[in-house]
Amino acid sequence: MRRLLTTFAFVIMAFGTEPAGAERLVVSLSNHRVAVTSNFVGEELVLFGTVEPEPAGSPLRPPYDLVVTVSGPPQTLRTRRKERMLGIWVNADAREFVRVPSYLAVLSNRPVNNIASPDTLRRLQIGLDNFLLPQRIGPDLADTVRDDSFRRAFVRLQTQQGLYRESGTAVTFLTPTVFRAAIPMPAAVPTGTYSIEVELFANGGLAARTTSALEVIKTGFEQYVADAARDYGLLYGIATALMALVIGWFASVVFARD
Amino acid sequence: MQIYLPIADLPVNVFLVLGMGIAVGYISGMFGIGGGFLMTPLLIFIGISPAVAVATVSSHIAASSFTGAISYWRKRALDVALAMMLLSAGIVGTATGVWLFTELRALDQLDLMIGLSYVTLLTVVGAMMIYESVRAILRTRHGMPADLRRPGSHTWLHGLPFKLRFKRSKIYVSAIPVWAIGFVIGFIGAIMGIGGGFLLVPMLIYFLRVPTATVIGTSMVLTLVTMASATVMHAATNHLVDAVLALILMVGGVIGAQFGARTGQKMRGERLRLLLGLLVFAVGCRFAYELVVRPDDLYSLRYVAGG
Numbered sequence: 256m257r258r259l260l261t262t263f264a265f266v267i268m269a270f271g272t273e274p275a276g277a278e279r280l281v282v283s284l285s286n287h288r289v290a291v292t293s294n295f296v297g298e299e300l301v302l303f304g305t306v307e308p309e310p311a312g313s314p315l316r317p318p319y320d321l322v323v324t325v326s327g328p329p330q331t332l333r334t335r336r337k338e339r340m341l342g343i344w345v346n347a348d349a350r351e352f353v354r355v356p357s358y359l360a361v362l363s364n365r366p367v368n369n370i371a372s373p374d375t376l377r378r379l380q381i382g383l384d385n386f387l388l389p390q391r392i393g394p395d396l397a398d399t400v401r402d403d404s405f406r407r408a409f410v411r412l413q414t415q416q417g418l419y420r421e422s423g424t425a426v427t428f429l430t431p432t433v434f435r436a437a438i439p440m441p442a443a444v445p446t447g448t449y450s451i452e453v454e455l456f457a458n459g460g461l462a463a464r465t466t467s468a469l470e471v472i473k474t475g476f477e478q479y480v481a482d483a484a485r486d487y488g489l490l491y492g493i494a495t496a497l498m499a500l501v502i503g504w505f506a507s508v509v510f511a512r513d
Numbered sequence: 514m515q516i517y518l519p520i521a522d523l524p525v526n527v528f529l530v531l532g533m534g535i536a537v538g539y540i541s542g543m544f545g546i547g548g549g550f551l552m553t554p555l556l557i558f559i560g561i562s563p564a565v566a567v568a569t570v571s572s573h574i575a576a577s578s579f580t581g582a583i584s585y586w587r588k589r590a591l592d593v594a595l596a597m598m599l600l601s602a603g604i605v606g607t608a609t610g611v612w613l614f615t616e617l618r619a620l621d622q623l624d625l626m627i628g629l630s631y632v633t634l635l636t637v638v639g640a641m642m643i644y645e646s647v648r649a650i651l652r653t654r655h656g657m658p659a660d661l662r663r664p665g666s667h668t669w670l671h672g673l674p675f676k677l678r679f680k681r682s683k684i685y686v687s688a689i690p691v692w693a694i695g696f697v698i699g700f701i702g703a704i705m706g707i708g709g710g711f712l713l714v715p716m717l718i719y720f721l722r723v724p725t726a727t728v729i730g731t732s733m734v735l736t737l738v739t740m741a742s743a744t745v746m747h748a749a750t751n752h753l754v755d756a757v758l759a760l761i762l763m764v765g766g767v768i769g770a771q772f773g774a775r776t777g778q779k780m781r782g783e784r785l786r787l788l789l790g791l792l793v794f795a796v797g798c799r800f801a802y803e804l805v806v807r808p809d810d811l812y813s814l815r816y817v818a819g820g
Contacts, residue, residue, distance in 0.1 A: 333817055334814055337808055337811045343625075343804040343805060344811075405812075409814070443524075478519075480519040484748065491754070492744055495572050495745075495756045495759055496572060496575060498572070498759070499572045500741070506576075506767035506768075
C-alpha cells in the first residue's frame with residue numbers, strides 16, 4: 256500500500272507539476288555535515304542560491320517565491336491519546352505514524368498558503384498540512400485528512416520539540432534572484448541523512464526545483480556510547496554496572512573514616 | 514554547562530543533574546536508603562523519558578548501595594547467608610520485572626504502570642511509617658522506651674517448612690518467606706527503578722525478625738545485586754541505560770550520601786522514620802495528583818523504530 260502511494264505521488268510529480276521552465280536553481284549549503292558533540296545546543300545552517308535563466312539569456316519573471324522543505328531520516332512514532340478511565344488518565348487510543356520524517360522544516364519567503372493555490376500545494380506536498388504523513392489504519396497505510404485529531408496532535412507535539420516547523424520568514428530574497436534560507440537544527444535533532452527540496456514559484460506556479468542533502472552525525476564519545484548501547488547491549492550493561500561498583504568502592508575509600 | 518546525553522537523546526545541564534545526585538544522595542545517606550523513589554521522578558521531571566529514567570537509576574542505586582555495603586561489611590554488620598538466599602530470589606524477580614517492563618512498554622501502558630505502582634506503594638508505605646513513628650514519638654513523650662521490644666512469639670510464617678538457620682542474624686526461619694521477599698523486591702525494583710531499601714528493611718524486621726544490627730547491611734547487599742543485574746538486563750533488552758547520565762548521578766550521589774549519613778546519625782530514630790514517612794507519602798501523593806488531574810496534553814509520542 257505504501258509503495259502504491261509513493262508511486263502515485265511520483266506519477267503526479269512527473270506529469271502534473273513539470274515546470275514550464277525558463278528558470279534554473281543553483282543552491283549551495285553552508286555546511287553539509289552537522290556534528291552532534293557533547294556540547295551541541297543546536298545550530299543554524301544557511302542555504303544560498305540564485306535563480307538563473309534556462310536556457311541562458313531567456314527572460315526571468317520576478318517576483319519569485321521560494322519554498323525549502325528539509326526532511327530528516329524516517330521514523331515510526333506512536334501518538335497516544337489519554338482518556339479518563341475509572342477516575343485516572345490512561346493511554347486509551349494510539350495511532351502509528353509509519354516512516355514519517357523525524358525532522359521536517361518548511362521554510363519560505365512568505366506563508367505557503369499565499370504562494371500557490373491549495374490544490375498546487377497539496378499536489379506538491381508543500382507545507383505541514385500537505386506533507387504526506389502515513390498512519391497505520393488497520394492493515395493499510397494512509398494519510399488522513401489534515402484535521403484528523405491524531406495528525407494534528409502529532410504535528411503539534413513535533414513542533415513543540417522544535418522538530419517540525421513551518422516558517423514564512425526563513426527565506427529572504429537578497430535581490431529579486433538571490434536568496435538565502437536559514438535552516439534551524441535544534442539540539443534534539445535526529446542523526447542521519449536529510450533531504451532538502453527547493454521549489455521556486457512564479458505567479459503561483461512551480462517554475463523550477465532542485466534538491467540537496469545534508470548529514471547529521473553524532474561524533475566522538477556520544478556516538479561511541481550510543482553505538483555500544485545499541486549494538487552490544489549486554490557488554491554495555493556489564494560495563495555500566497562495573498562503573499557503578501568502581502565509583503561506589505572509590506567513594507568508600509575516599510570517605511573512609513576508620 | 515550543557516552536556517548531551519547519548520541515550521536519553523537530549524542535552525542537560527551537568528550541574529543541575531549533579532546537584533540532583535547530591536541532594537538525593539544526602540537523603541539516601543541520612544535514611545540509609547537507595548533513594549531511587551526520589552531520583553526516578555526527578556529525572557522524569559527534567560524531561561527524561563520514564564523508561565530511560567527507571568533503567569538508568571538502577572545503576573545509580575547500585576553505586577550508592579555498594580558504598581554502603583562495604584562500610585557495613587567492615588563493621589561485620591552483614592548476614593552473607595541471608596543475603597545470598599534473598600538474592601537468588603531477587604534476581605528471578607528482577608528478570609520477571611524487566612520482562613514485564615518490556616511488555617508494558619509495547620502496550621503503551623508502561624508510564625501508567627510506573628505511576629500506579631508509585632501511588633499505591635508510596636502512599637501505603639508512607640502512611641504506615643508515619644503512623645508507626647508518631648506512635649513511637651508519643652510513647653517517648655509518656656516516658657516509655659521508643660522502640661517496643663520485638664515480641665518473642667512466633668507468627669504463622671515460622672510454621673512453614675524448609676527451615677534454615679542464619680547464624681549471623683540468629684534466626685531460624687522457613688526459606689519460603691525469604692524467597693518471597695527477595696522476589697518482590699527484585700520485581701518492583703526493575704519495574705519502578707527503586708532499590709526497595711525502604712521496603713526491604715521493614716519486611717525483614719517484621720516478617721523475618723532479623724535483628725537491627727544486620728538488617729541494613731544485608732538489605733544493601735540485596736539492593737546492590739538486584740540493581741546491578743537490573744542495569745545489565747535493562748541494557749541488554751531495552752537499550753535504555755544512559756551511562757553518561759548514570760555517571761553524573763553516581764558521582765553526585767556518593768558525595769551527598771557521605772554528608773547525609775553524618776546528619777542521620779545525629780537524629781533520633783523515630784524522628785528520622787517520621788521524616789522519611791512524610792517524604793515517601795508526599796512523593797506518592799504527587800504521583801496520585803498526576804494520574805487524577807486532567808493532563809495538560811492528552812497526546813504523547815513514543816518512538817517505535819528508526820529507518
